[in-house]
Amino acid sequence: MSASKLDPIDRMILAELQADGRMTNVELAKRVGISAPPCLRRVRTLEEQGLIRGYHADVNARALGFEVQVFAMVGLLSQAEADLSAFEAQCQGWSLVRECHMLNGEVDFVLKCVAPDLSTFQTFLTEELTAAENVASVKTSLVIRGAKDEPGVPFDVLEARMNAAP
Amino acid sequence: MSASKLDPIDRMILAELQADGRMTNVELAKRVGISAPPCLRRVRTLEEQGLIRGYHADVNARALGFEVQVFAMVGLLSQAEADLSAFEAQCQGWSLVRECHMLNGEVDFVLKCVAPDLSTFQTFLTEELTAAENVASVKTSLVIRGAKDEPGVPFDVLEARMNAAP
DNA sequence: GCTGAAATCGCCTAACG
DNA sequence: CGTTAGGCGATTTCAGC
Numbered sequence: 001m002s003a004s005k006l007d008p009i010d011r012m013i014l015a016e017l018q019a020d021g022r023m024t025n026v027e028l029a030k031r032v033g034i035s036a037p038p039c040l041r042r043v044r045t046l047e048e049q050g051l052i053r054g055y056h057a058d059v060n061a062r063a064l065g066f067e068v069q070v071f072a073m074v075g076l077l078s079q080a081e082a083d084l085s086a087f088e089a090q091c092q093g094w095s096l097v098r099e100c101h102m103l104n105g106e107v108d109f110v111l112k113c114v115a116p117d118l119s120t121f122q123t124f125l126t127e128e129l130t131a132a133e134n135v136a137s138v139k140t141s142l143v144i145r146g147a148k149d150e151p152g153v154p155f156d157v158l159e160a161r162m163n164a165a166p
Numbered sequence: 167m168s169a170s171k172l173d174p175i176d177r178m179i180l181a182e183l184q185a186d187g188r189m190t191n192v193e194l195a196k197r198v199g200i201s202a203p204p205c206l207r208r209v210r211t212l213e214e215q216g217l218i219r220g221y222h223a224d225v226n227a228r229a230l231g232f233e234v235q236v237f238a239m240v241g242l243l244s245q246a247e248a249d250l251s252a253f254e255a256q257c258q259g260w261s262l263v264r265e266c267h268m269l270n271g272e273v274d275f276v277l278k279c280v281a282p283d284l285s286t287f288q289t290f291l292t293e294e295l296t297a298a299e300n301v302a303s304v305k306t307s308l309v310i311r312g313a314k315d316e317p318g319v320p321f322d323v324l325e326a327r328m329n330a331a332p
Numbered sequence: 333g334c335t336g337a338a339a340t341c342g343c344c345t346a347a348c349g
Numbered sequence: 350c351g352t353t354a355g356g357c358g359a360t361t362t363c364a365g366c
Contacts, residue, residue: 006230014230017223021187026343038350040345051226056317057183058219064172064180065327066319071269071276088313095320103237103307110237110307114319116327141269141276147254151222151317153232153280154261161231161282192358201336206360 006051009034011162013042014051015155021055058151061114068121069143072111072129077136079108090132096124107139172217175200177328179208180217181321187221224317227280234287235309238277238295243302245274256298262290273305 006014012032016023023031029039046052061069076087084102091100091111099112111129115121130138172180178198182189189197195205212218227235242253250268257266257277265278277295281287296304 014223014225018225019222021221021223024343025345035351036343037345037352041350049229051229053224053226055187055221055223056185057180057187057221059180059184059318060217060219061319063215063217064319064324066324069267071267091314095322097314098316098318098320099312100314101235101237101312102310104310105305105307107307109313116323120323139271141271141273144268144270146265146267147275148257148263148266150264152225152264153227153230154264156261157282157286158230158232190358191360202358203337203360204335207334 008162010042010046011155011158013039013046017043017052017055018152018155065116066114068115068118069146070113070115070121071141071143072113072125073107073139073141074109074111074129074135075106075137076108076134078134083134084108087132087134094124094128096121174328176208176212177321177324179205180212183209183218183221184318184321231282232280234281234284235312236279236281236287237307237309238279238291239273239305239307240275240277240295240301241272241303242274242300244300249300250274253298253300260290260294262287 009032013028016028016031025040025043026036028043029036032039043052074087076083087109088100088102091097091109096113096115097111098114099110101110102108103110113121113124115124125138125140129135175198179194182194182197191206191209192202194209195202198205209218240253242249253275254266254268257263257275262279262281263277264280265276267276268274269276279287279290281290291304291306295301
């Protein structure tokens with residue numbers, strides 16, 4: 001599952017599919033400079049290795065009526081592994097919580113949330129998140145505006161690294 | 167560009183393509199209960215309206231060698247619009263910065279960053295981000311582990327809303 | 333208007349060299 | 350990895366509701 005087993009063509013495939021996940025296989029093959037069958041075999045292998053986890057349409061949340069985006073910093077009372085896992089499991093069940101990352105430092109988790117409006121979010125905040133077992137503190141910050149939202153990883157950095165230490 | 171012009175079939179299409187952006191059109195048509203040609207027309211319309219911004223392969227950053235993920239909270243010296251925009255423009259040029267959101271509250275921006283290793287990130291932090299014009303403070307938190315990372319929006323919430331207020 | 337059916341075109345995906 | 354080849358999906362055209 002390591003990147004060292006990837007040749008330049010594999011990395012080009014990943015970069016292209018990250019940029020356009022619905023590209024046809026023949027178009028992809030053309031761009032990476034091989035014919036279609038081996039290209040498809042590489043894609044399948046990358047999927048099986050878990051290097052490609054899936055493909056997703058990037059839907060416009062605002063246009064769909066999700067006007068509110070919030071980052072929530074959550075502190076827990078107990079940081080015992082069982083309690084951390086329990087909180088993570090709860091996040092799985094909250095569909096307004098799109099991301100949950102455990103952090104180092106003063107705060108335990110950062111959550112990225114979306115909601116159709118402020119009152120929906122505040123109901124969730126007061127009745128679900130803050131009220132949850134083991135939650136000590138929640139600090140929320142509304143997203144005023146989005147300035148950058150790139151999915152995935154920067155392949156230019158990866159290529160620079162591969163060239164520097166081959 | 168409003169969600170009110172979307173019928174239930176459009177919302178099903180969006181939900182399906184968010185879950186699997188590489189689904190064939192005939193499979194998609196079967197799932198939403200119409201035949202392939204109108205299904206494809208709807209998808210094209212959704213793309214043109216900007217409700218679908220694109221399609222992206224979800225690549226495994228860790229497996230690709232991006233071991234480090236960091237959230238950075240950035241405070242600026244000046245919050246004048248020109249200065250905010252200038253900072254946002256700089257974020258566009260930093261490929262380690264994948265997301266940049268302007269927030270309310272004490273901090274001005276939250277940045278989601280990735281890097282191959284800690285030293286790469288710290289070089290970026292000290293020589294680029296902290297050194298940038300108008301940056302007053304940067305507080306970083308390493309991601310210890312990811313607990314949830316769902317792309318897009320929760321369509322169950324959307325459907326509940328449509329049923330409640332049609 | 334939008335949907336569905338038929339037909340064409342192009343792609344996907346084996347099998348083989 | 351490339352080429353060939355057969356089957357399937359994509360996409361246009363056209364008719365019907």
